Amino acid sequence: MAITTFPMIEKCTSIDRENDIVVTDLDGTLLRGRNSFAYFALVAFDVDGVLRLLFLLLASPIAGILYYFISESAGIQVIVFATFVGMKVFDIESAARNVLPKFYSEDLHPESWRVFSSCGKTCVLTATPRIMVEPFLKDYLGTDIVLGTEIETYKGRATGFVRPPGVLVGKNKVDTLTSTFGDTQPDIGLGDRDTDIPFMTLCKEGYFVPSNLKVNAVSTKVLPKPIVFHDGRFIKKLTPLVSLLIILWIPLGFLLACVRLSVMSFLPIPLQYYAFLATGIRLIINGIPPLHIKKSKGLLFVCCHKTILDNIFLSVALDRPVPVVTYSTSRFLNIFSPIKTITLTRDRAFDASMIKKLLKQRDLTIFPEGTTSRGQFLLRFSSLFAEITNEIVPVAMETKMSMFHGTTTRGWKWMDPFFFLMNPRPTYEITFLNKLSYEFTCKSGKSSHEVANYVQKVIAETLSYECTTFTRKDKYMALDTIVKNP
The missing domain is CATH 3.40.50.1000 (HAD superfamily/HAD-like)
Structure with a gap:
């Protein structure tokens, strides 16, 4: 039969x-x-x-x-x-x-x-x-x-x-x-x-x-349940042919990633855009920052978080280094990144006071999702940034890769930048949105949560993403992992 x-x-x-x-x-x-x-x-x-x-x-x-x-x-x-x-x-x-x-x-x-x-x-x-x-x-x-x-x-x-x-x-x-x-x-x-x-x-x-x-x-x-959080390095299924090509590519790709990291670490920011082009990295800049942003002081760039290289690409797009404030400092950034990282204490009042002082001296970058995320969605934004200043510039970031994901939760985090840069032609697309007008700031009477939700919404709409109420904690709980330094 x-x-x-x-x-x-x-x-x-x-x-x-x-x-x-x-x-x-x-x-x-x-x-x-x-x-x-x-x-x-x-x-x-x-x-x-x-x-x-x-x-x-x-x-x-x-x-x-x-x-x-x-x-x-x-x-x-x-x-x-x-x-x-x-x-x-x-x-x-x-x-x-x-x-x-x-x-x-x-x-x-x-x-x-x-x-x-x-x-x-x-x-x-x-x-x-x-x-x-x-x-x-x-x-x-x-x-x-x-x-x-x-x-x-x-x-x-x-x-x-x-x-x-x-x-x-x-x-x-x-x-x-x-x-x-x-x-x-x-x-x-x-x-x-x-x-x-x-x-x-x-x-x-x-x-x-x-x-x-x-x-x-x-x-x-x-499907009955959406697959929001997932892990692993590969973007595509590993057929035997794809597996063979990846095995052959990894040694060459690792050397290429080292070259690209050297460019980021040692070249002055104004030269890095051209070095990216020479090494196969694409940086697409939309909504080119007006002159007053390039020469500004006291602006807070509020960005979605795709990889730990976000602040480097943002600084290259702005043609000057912009320090980043974060709850945890990557060892990679401490060693290789030319961009200063300022670590927060998780004491909300102290952190707000510290950032206000820093903004009087320079512009800053913050990632209110608190962790990198994949997929067509944004995690819930922390409202801390909205309490600090009304000078807020939302920034939408998107990455494009063909082989490897540049983030992991369960794997070796220090390898994240290497895997992103091991892609044959990795791409960052950065879209600068208009600075928040008066009526959408806390100064106009809106709560910090309303401002945070609005910023999340405008970034999501720019990327055609979905706004979610998922938090950083939800992500790590869903992936069943305890991470001390995400």
Whole structure:
């Protein structure tokens, strides 16, 4: 019996399914693509870096030969071993919770999701290790039951092997499904390959889902829970080819990043714009600051926060160094940055007094989000800056990268500038907005919270971002990490 003898997924109705149970495979069924290499690669790099990714890439041809010519189970076991052997279970769980959901959510098959989301009880039955997929499936899709391959562990570390009954393919899926549901027969079974037939025949209805990367993935906006906070270094999925290119690029990219950092550290600010052009960095300046801003004193530039390099690029855009006030000082900025950093004490009255004194001598920069953030949104702005001065210039900042994110929460923070500058052509786009008029300042009678919310709103509108009430604390709690110096 071939799986193509089952009716196509398009013929499965999603009406009046509130009391039905659906059981679906993951790769190639609930997800558009069959190949799960990219997700293993993301975990490999996030936990152990480039050498682990290289090990996985070298093992993938062996896994492919076993998978297609010997045994599907054997091929998957090779990938599991190469990815997990020696890893701390905590680190695997952390990567699965904070890195993978974004990439999984961008690959949902529209027809499978239509049926899956219409059913009252949902189950995913997959050969992929449960530890990798459960956070996404339960937290973001609301999946009731996740049945996946279980990995062996010893003293908190993965051994690289899998627990009995082994990889969940073929008969192992049937046995696992039967032990889970007992005498209850699931209503719908979804699969994409012949090894899914055994479990699909246990269901009242079975439907074939052709693996097809050309169909448009489900919009992430319709998911039960938005993926606001995510971590990890990579912008794109790591296919084998992309992984190879990145491994080859990293040594060259690191040298290029060092050159770019040297430019930022040692060249005078007026020369850095041209040095950026020469080294492949794009700095786009919108709303060019008028002359009185370039020669001003006492202005507070209020910016959204994209990377710890923000204040360097802002100073280059203004053609002069503008000190930054912050609650925590990056070791990188202390060592490499030509821009002075002033550390706040978190005593609101003392900090306000100190900044007022400094503004009498110079312009300053502040990042009221309190931490860097990704995505098309802004964290809630602290209202401290609004109490200090009425001379406020909102600044909208946007970064564009092709390979690596220039921020991390769980990784090595000191590597953030290197990863940003390792992108072949990193871009900063800075938009200077009009200085706040009298009616939008505290001097006119508005509260500091109203002013902060207004500044957040005008920056968000400029960037086509969403204003949120999420705070810095929410970010680190969501990523399940305690960070002393974010």
